[in-house]
Structure formats: structure tokens, C-alpha cells
Amino acid sequence: MQNFCYKCGRIASEKVQLIENLCPDCYIELHPLLTFPAPLKIKLCEKCNRYFFKNRWITSHYTDLESIIDNALKDIIPPQIERPPQTELEITSNVPGNMESILRKETIIIDINARGRAHNTLDIYSESYKSQKVDLVFTVCPSCLSVKRGMYQAILHILTPYREMLERERDYVFSFIEKQVAKSTKLDDLAYISKFNMKKGKITFYVGSEKFARALASNLSYNLGGLLKETYKFGSRKIPKEVKQNKLYISIYLPSFVEGDLLWVNNAPLHITQIRGKKVSGHNLITLEQFKKPLKVLKDATVLLHSSDIRSFINFSQTKETFQLMDLKNYRIFEIPKSEKYGELKVGEVTRGFEVDGQIYIIPK
Ligand SMILES: [Zn+2]
Numbered sequence: 565m566q567n568f569c570y571k572c573g574r575i576a577s578e579k580v581q582l583i584e585n586l587c588p589d590c591y592i593e594l595h596p597l598l599t600f601p602a603p604l605k606i607k608l609c610e611k612c613n614r615y616f617f618k619n620r621w622i623t624s625h626y627t628d629l630e631s632i633i634d635n636a637l638k639d640i641i642p643p644q645i646e647r648p649p650q651t652e653l654e655i656t657s658n659v660p661g662n663m664e665s666i667l668r669k670e671t672i673i674i675d676i677n678a679r680g681r682a683h684n685t686l687d688i689y690s691e692s693y694k695s696q697k698v699d700l701v702f703t704v705c706p707s708c709l710s711v712k713r714g715m716y717q718a719i720l721h722i723l724t725p726y727r728e729m730l731e732r733e734r735d736y737v738f739s740f741i742e743k744q745v746a747k748s749t750k751l752d753d754l755a756y757i758s759k760f761n762m763k764k765g766k767i768t769f770y771v772g773s774e775k776f777a778r779a780l781a782s783n784l785s786y787n788l789g790g791l792l793k794e795t796y797k798f799g800s801r802k803i804p805k806e807v808k809q810n811k812l813y814i815s816i817y818l819p820s821f822v823e824g825d826l827l828w829v830n831n832a833p834l835h836i837t838q839i840r841g842k843k844v845s846g847h848n849l850i851t852l853e854q855f856k857k858p859l860k861v862l863k864d865a866t867v868l869l870h871s872s873d874i875r876s877f878i879n880f881s882q883t884k885e886t887f888q889l890m891d892l893k894n895y896r897i898f899e900i901p902k903s904e905k906y907g908e909l910k911v912g913e914v915t916r917g918f919e920v921d922g923q924i925y926i927i928p929k
């Protein structure tokens with residue numbers, strides 16, 4: 565049993581009780597009360613100002629955007645913050661009077677004050693998290709998507725066959741389609757959506773013209789990454805034969821993985837950092853080299869872990885040949901061979917990586 569703090573070397577005593585191998589000061593430093601698993605955000609419909617909370621679009625009692633945001637913060641922000649039970653939060657914003665900058669930057673700044681303790685052997689203390697950025701995600705809620713009654717010539721499917729569609733993908737699709745309809749309808753009478761539906765891994769739009777459907781498809785597949793497939797099929801059987809006509813079906817298959825995922829390809833762990841069009845880039849976490857590969861090559865790759873599985877490790881000691889890293893979540897200790905490819909990793913420094921079957925893979929800075 566070691567009797568000194570892994571981080572600062574302080575010797576344990578009656579006064580300084582170690583908590584999971586760390587002295588109280590270092591424990592508090594390495595375990596902030598609040599952690600932010602993802603950037604804070606508020607999602608709003610740009611047409612009706614409703615905000616998204618607990619899987620529903622909420623109509624605020626307020627009418628101006630400033631008050632809507634200011635009042636929605638207290639509901640929307642706390643569920644996005646991880647914290648020990650019984651931690652109290654106090655949120656203050658500078659939204660009122662800042663409308664122009666809000667709309668220009670699509671962010672607001674809030675201060676959060678937290679009261680609680682990172683470990684139940686500690687006394688209650690306060691921590692303040694000043695100037696936290698909150699992204700305003702403007703999208704279009706499904707009830708505001710412009711739909712125009714009329715015939716459709718094409719059907720556009722956006723599919724995630726191996727996984728659920730992410731919220732941000734859905735938001736992007738809706739807001740993109742709405743913008744394109746607004747932009748194109750002046751030039752092209754058939755640039756409209758006549759109906760749409762949404763399922764877990766699929767959104768379908770019925771599009772006024774083939775041309776508009778193709779334009780939407782190529783833009784969406786570029787921005788989300790994805791493979792396109794086009795076919796002509798007969799429409800519903802209920803339509804009389806004379807009216808029946810071939811309809812264009814376009815399917816966009818989004819990749820089985822998203823940015824931040826860890827793939828396992830040819831015995832190598834690949835960390836995906838960007839997907840654009842038909843190109844995927846990231847790092848091989850064994851060689852730490854960057855790669856850029858065609859999406860086609862990776863389309864059936866095994867997804868090992870997601871960005872939410874990324875762990876933090878502290879480098880608590882090193883020898884000539886190795887680093888000793890401690891997983892800050894479960895305090896397991898790993899020894900990895902030193903290598904210049906990890907850059908300068910100092911003792912006490914925290915680094916990020918994945919654990920796969922007892923082996924850790926560091927993500928380059
Ligand atoms: Zn310490």
C-alpha cells in the first residue's frame with residue numbers, strides 16, 4: 565500500500581488522508597465537481613422559437629428570444645452537466661441586452677456556481693465555473709418544416725442502417741432542407757417537400773422534383789459523409805395504371821460510425837476525427853500516424869468504442885522505458901512503453917485515450 569499522493573508526492577498522515585491514492589487537494593483538483601460530457605447547448609427552432617427539452621419542443625411563455633433563452637437555461641443546462649449527487653447549481657447568464665451578439669455568434673456565456681463535494685469524505689465546498697460557452701443550435705422543428713401539398717417526383721431517404729440516427733444529424737438535415745426549400749423555391753416551382761416522415765434510423769422526404777432531390781442528396785451526403793444510391797421504382801399499387809409512373813428513389817446511407825468513434829480495422833485501432841464527403845480522416849492509435857481513407861473502405865468497419873468511452877489517464881510516474889498511467893475513472897494502473905510519438909508527457913499530466921481489453925491507446929494531442 566503506497567502512502568504518498570500519486571500526483572504531488574505528499575506523504576499520508578493522520579491529517580492528510582489519501583483518497584484513492586491522492587491527497588485531498590490533488591483529489592479535488594483532478595475531480596472537478598462538474599464535468600461537461602459534451603459542449604453545452606440549447607436547441608431552438610429558428611422559425612417558431614420553441615426550444616427542445618426532454619425530447620419535446622416546448623413553447624415558452626415568453627415571446628422574445630432573449631427571455632425565452634434566459635428562462636429555458638435553468639431547465640436545459642443542468643441535465644447536460646455530470647456532477648456528484650446533491651450538488652447544487654446556480655446559473656447566471658448575460659443574455660438580456662445581448663441579442664445582437666447572440667444571433668451573430670450563436671453562443672451565450674453563462675456562469676455556473678456549484679456546491680457539493682467530489683468524495684463523501686470531504687467537506688462541502690464551492691467551485692465556480694465562469695464564462696461557460698453555451699451553443700445555440702438553431703434548427704427547424706418538424707412542425708415548422710415547410711410542406712407544400714402537391715405531387716412528388718422523388719423520394720429521398722436518409723438512413724443509418726447500423727445505428728440510431730444522432731440528434732445532431734437529424735437537426736442538420738431538417739435545418740438544411742428548410743433552408744434549401746426557402747432558397748430554391750423562388751427559382752424552381754418544384755423545389756418543395758410534399759411530406760416527410762421520421763423513424764429511428766430513417767428520415768424520408770417526398771420531393772417535388774428529381775432535380776431538387778438530387779441537389780439535396782449530394783449536399784447532404786457531402787456534409788454528413790455517406791454513400792448515395794439511386795433507383796427508379798414504381799409507386800404505390802393503389803394508383804391507377806395510367807397514372808403510375810417511375811419515381812426516383814435516392815438513399816443516403818450514413819456511415820456506421822461518427823466522428824469521435826474508435827474503429828478496429830486490420831488489427832489497428834483507428835480514431836475517427838473527421839468525415840467529409842467520401843473521405844474519412846483520423847489517427848491510427850498504434851502508430852499515431854494520421855490517415856485519410858475513402859469511406860467505402862471503412863464502411864463495414866467494426867465500431868469498438870464511442871467518444872463517450874474516452875477516458876482520462878494521469879501520468880503518475882515514469883521510468884526510462886515506461887510511463888505509469890492511472891485511469892481516473894476506476895484507478896487502474898497501466899504501464900505503457902515510452903515513445904516520442906506521445907509527445908512530452910510530464911508526470912502529473914493528464915492525457916486521453918481508450919481502453920480495449922486491458923490495453924490503452926493514447927489519443928495524440
Ligand atoms: Zn497530492
Ligand SMILES: [Zn+2]
Nearest residue numbers: 609612705708
Ligand atoms: Zn418550429
